[in-house]
Amino acid sequence: MKTRSTTIWISLMSLALLFSLLYLGYVLFPGYIRPEAIQYFGLEQVQQGQDYSKGIRISYILSFMFQALFLIWFLASGRGGRLSQWCEDRYQSNPWRGYLVFYLIIWVMLALILLPFMFFSGFYWQHLWEFSTQTFGSWWVDYLKQSIIDIVLGGVGVVLIFLSFHIWPRIWWIICGVFFSLWLVIQSILWPILIAPMFNQFRTIDDPIITGMVYELVDKADLEIKEILVMDASQRTTKANAYFAGVGGTKRIVLYDNLLNQYSLAEIKAVIAHEMAHWQQGHIARGLTLGILGSFLVWGLAYLVLRPYMSNRHIPPLIWAVLLLFILLANFVSAPLQNSISRQMEIEADQTAVILTGDPEAAIHLQMNLALKNRSDLSPPRFVEWLSFTHPSVLTRIEKIREVTE
Incomplete structure (x- = not known):
C-alpha cells in the first residue's frame, strides 16, 4: 500500500512541478504571435491582450505553487503532525471538535496565502486596466x-x-464519491437561486425585442427555457x-447588463443561441456525469494515498491536510483533461448556435468584440491554452464557426 501511495505522490508532484514551470515559462516568454491573429486584430491589440493576461496568469500559477509548497512544508516539517496531535490531546472528549x-486553522493559513493573489487579480489588476467598477469596500x-x-x-x-472514515473504513472512498456526486447535483440546482443572488x-x-429573439430560438431548438435573466x-x-x-x-440563461448595453441585437442573439445550444447538446448533464465519474476516480486514488x-x-x-494537498495536485494535473472537455463543449455550442441563428458573421463579430473589450489573449501560447483555457482561444472559435458554413 505504501509503495502505491509513494508512486502516486511522486507522479503528482513531478507532473505538477513540470506543468508549473512550463506554464510560468510560457507566460513570461510567450514567443511568436500567430500570423492569423494579425489578420483579425492589430498588433497593439494583440500585445495589450498579452500584457493583461500575463498579470492574471502569473498570479494564478504563483497562488497554486505557494499553496502546494506550504502544504508540503507543513506536512514534511512535522508541524502538521504536531498541530494534529495538539488537537487530539486538547479535544480528547470530543474528537469532532478537534x-x-x-480544519479552521488550515483554512485560515491557506486564506492568508491566497489573499494577496486574489486581491491582486480580482481588484488591483482589474482597476489598473479599468475593468473594475467595484469599490474597495465592496x-x-x-x-x-x-x-x-x-x-x-x-x-x-x-x-x-x-x-x-469512521463508519465505513474499507469503502469510505465510495461513500465520499456518493456524497460528492450528490453535492454536484444539489449545487447545480441551488446555486442559481441561493448563492448567486x-x-x-x-x-x-x-425588452420585447429580446424576448422575441428568445421565443424564436426556443422554437428552433425545441427547448423549454425557464428564465432569461439580466445580471x-x-x-x-x-x-x-x-x-x-x-x-x-x-434552468436559466443569464446575460450581463453590459452585454445588452454595449452589443448589437445580432450579437445578443448569437449569445442567447450559444447558451441555448449548451442545453440542446446536453452539456449540463454530460458535465455532471463526467464530474461524478471523475470524482470516484479521485476518491479511489485518495484511498490509496490516505491509507498509510x-x-x-x-x-x-x-489526514485533512494530506487530503487537501492531494486534491490540489490532482486538480492541477488533471486540468488539461477537464479543460479539453470544456473547450470541446464550447465549440459544439458555437457551431450549434450558428445553425440556430443562421448568422455566422454575427457570431464571429461577437467573438472579436468580446475578445477586444475583455482584453483576451489573442495569440496565447499553445501550452497555456492546453493547460488552463476552459474556452477555446478566439482564433480557434472563429475557425470552428467558419467550418459550419463551408
Whole structure:
C-alpha cells in the first residue's frame, strides 16, 4: 500500500512541478504571435491582450505553487503532525471538535496565502486596466461573503468525510464519491437561486425585442427555457459575458447588463443561441456525469494515498491536510483533461448556435468584440491554452464557426 501511495505522490508532484514551470515559462516568454491573429486584430491589440493576461496568469500559477509548497512544508516539517496531535490531546472528549479546529486553522493559513493573489487579480489588476467598477469596500464584502460560504460548506465536508472514515473504513472512498456526486447535483440546482443572488441582482428581461429573439430560438431548438435573466454585472465590471446554469426548475440563461448595453441585437442573439445550444447538446448533464465519474476516480486514488495515515481505526486530523494537498495536485494535473472537455463543449455550442441563428458573421463579430473589450489573449501560447483555457482561444472559435458554413 505504501509503495502505491509513494508512486502516486511522486507522479503528482513531478507532473505538477513540470506543468508549473512550463506554464510560468510560457507566460513570461510567450514567443511568436500567430500570423492569423494579425489578420483579425492589430498588433497593439494583440500585445495589450498579452500584457493583461500575463498579470492574471502569473498570479494564478504563483497562488497554486505557494499553496502546494506550504502544504508540503507543513506536512514534511512535522508541524502538521504536531498541530494534529495538539488537537487530539486538547479535544480528547470530543474528537469532532478537534477535526473542525484543525480544519479552521488550515483554512485560515491557506486564506492568508491566497489573499494577496486574489486581491491582486480580482481588484488591483482589474482597476489598473479599468475593468473594475467595484469599490474597495465592496470587494471586501464579497470576499467575506465567499469566505463564510466556503467555511460553512468546508466544515460540512469535513464532518461527512471523517464520518465516512469512521463508519465505513474499507469503502469510505465510495461513500465520499456518493456524497460528492450528490453535492454536484444539489449545487447545480441551488446555486442559481441561493448563492448567486447573494452577490448580484437579477431581473427578467422585459425588452420585447429580446424576448422575441428568445421565443424564436426556443422554437428552433425545441427547448423549454425557464428564465432569461439580466445580471447587474456593471456594479463590478465593465466586461460583458453570459452563462447558463441550473438543472430542472432552476434552468436559466443569464446575460450581463453590459452585454445588452454595449452589443448589437445580432450579437445578443448569437449569445442567447450559444447558451441555448449548451442545453440542446446536453452539456449540463454530460458535465455532471463526467464530474461524478471523475470524482470516484479521485476518491479511489485518495484511498490509496490516505491509507498509510490510518491505523487501527485511528483517524488523526492530519489526514485533512494530506487530503487537501492531494486534491490540489490532482486538480492541477488533471486540468488539461477537464479543460479539453470544456473547450470541446464550447465549440459544439458555437457551431450549434450558428445553425440556430443562421448568422455566422454575427457570431464571429461577437467573438472579436468580446475578445477586444475583455482584453483576451489573442495569440496565447499553445501550452497555456492546453493547460488552463476552459474556452477555446478566439482564433480557434472563429475557425470552428467558419467550418459550419463551408
